[in-house]
Amino acid sequence: MLILRFAVFTPLKRSFDYLAPNLSTQENLSLKIGTRFLLPFGHQKCIGVLLSIATSTQINIKKLKTPLACLDELPILNANLLKLANWMSSYYHAPxxxxxxxxxxxxxxxFSASSTKNSIPQTRSYKISALGREMLPQIAANAKNRLAFAQLFKKDQNPESFVDKEFEKETFEKELFNKELFEHELSALSFKVRPQLKYFLEQNWITTQTQNPTVLPKYYYALKPNPLLTNAQQDVVNAVINQADEFKVSLLEGVTGSGKTEVYLELAKHFLNKGQQVLILVPEIGLTPQFLARIQNQLQINVLGIHSQLSNLARFEAWLKATLNQIHLVIGTRTALFTPMPNLGMIIIDEEHDASYRSRDGVRYSARDAAIVYAKHLNIPILLGSATPALDSLQNSLNGRYQALFLKQRVLGTMPKWQIIDCILHPQVNGLTEVLIEAIKARLDKNEQVILFLNRRGFAPVLFCQNCKWMADCPACDAHLTLHYNRLSCHHCAYSAPKPEFCPNCQKDSLIALGYGTQRIENALQDIFPDEKIVRIDRDTISKKQDLENALDLINSLQTRIILGTQMIAKGHDFAEVTLVAVIDTDNLLFSHDFRGEEQLAQLLTQVSGRGGRAQKPAQVLIQTYHPEHAIFQDLPKIGYHEYALSLLEKRALFKLPPFSYQAQIFADSKVLERANKFLQNGLDEFEQQYDKLAALLKISPPLSCYMSRRKGYFRAYILVQSHDRNILNISLANLDQILGSLKKQDLRFHIEVDPPESA
Ligand SMILES: [Zn+2]
Ligand SMILES: [Zn+2]
Structure with a gap:
């Protein structure tokens, strides 16, 4: 008797046992871990992925059901990905x-009637038949036939030169016989050859057979080194490839404009030349067609881009190609990590500090951290790159767990000079000081570009009544509504309403917009520079990948000289002609309730300022603030990100905050705040009773209200669990998870956030 253990798409954190169908021994052997089955599930049918095969179960055998059908010939998830999935499930406490x-x-x-087609398809292949060989002299007498044969079976892409030569039976036999043409290769051939193929098949000169999909053998490239690499870049490349081919994390800290991408590509070549696959993860916003084209152009090989806006079918095809080793370099955002790559030799993570590697709903995981674990499972090297490494990565490179690599100089141009503008001495009109406006004018006079950064979209963050002090608040969240021209919108839920003309509270005509968003700054700039075409880049203007591409085209072709945007412009893009970067306002980030606030602001300011002076022309950074005395404005421009980050690490060490401890948040959401608090308190009490020794090793907060307690109509409470030891934290969370899961949950849901990216 065999028990089949399945994962099923349910919030239940366990697997499900089924009885193996009565198969002969040989068929039993063909049960493959990682294949999908159609299962009876309650009164419904569902898909399950086979996790393991056991010989015993804790469930009464008579109650076990039998799977209805196996949907895949071959595993759709290989053993390494299943291992990663198990790690993610237990580390992040996700089903x-x-x-x-x-x-x-x-x-x-x-599962639908047609979905079986979407398993790994069988492959059809073509070969010259025995009859074809026999008839070769007659067939090859015709030049057209000769060319078609060469096109189909000679794979060096140069069939004409082969055919032009005098027909030699021996060469023909040697070059073409025993060669196989696969169905997927057909698409790369000219359409004209297809009728020929059909004709040859009809004549029985060619035979065809279907077979299980073949993972193509390793493909070795002969990619040449880039002669333009600087010595510093070459040193970094050597430091990685001179290591043994085994698990090793390297952290490349390279200033903006130091050419990290060139280093990534050179490393990729090294592994591609060895017949291995390479995976490069990039932040969501960085994966533009321009970027892919640039890489494709430099390497002259097929590059596969995987991102969230790919259609489902395209994503499936991409997945399939990588699985079958038909594509060797995959560049993608977060979920590209899960692309099955049978010959994966190296993982590279660009802008490793970027928040988009963290998933904020569903399975709450860090793709960066999961990638490191995956590389460890595969025993392959992994490189993290950033101009502003996250503090935990930096700490790992300081203590020697990661190899520390640096690019301290720009390839072209110099680092920009910073200037802090005191907004008390220089009053703002519509968010802009006179100093800033003059600086913009000076750049435009020289036909150079400027970037203005403001991390707040909309027209104004608050609509306020001067008479009765009423403010427009969201009815479902603890948040002000943001004014977008004539509408009020909540940035935390879907609520939206027209802007009232009179105050809804006192009915007076005394409403004013307080503060500035990108729309308001755009209007102000347009008034000052009426002839300039201003490009605004934020989530209101950029909703599709195409919008961003269009904006980047306008910028790169110099059709626009004023670029205004939120942090969407802070990431990765190179703008050669930008010589002024202005930060309009980041004061709201200075006194954050989150201990990570300063780290994030230092990263943001460094990244934004890094957009300037990428080419030969020196650039200037202007920062407007009401707090010029703040350490970040005093020190960061002088000592740079690395030194500043070290000072932040010292503070973290002093207070035993991450990365010097490990944290998790457990959230409970309810329509009634008291219910959420009580639920967490009950769970805590139970935990401390059952696991008193474990609880003594932890720091656990009582149930607390979140900074923004109510969102989307639900109140949110949380507890913070902290430990000096990852394993103790993990075991405690598993127990807490189990206890909370067993408590009665009326109008209540909870979730766990491990290594939380922000304070609650
Ligand atoms: Zn009023
Ligand atoms: Zn809301």
């Missing part, structure tokens, strides 16, 4: 079914 579904391309997640 294994949710993790596996995250890994699968959407067409594989559902």
């Amino acid at each position: 294994i079914g949710y993790v596996l579904w995250l890994m699968l391309p959407p067409p594989l997640r559902i």
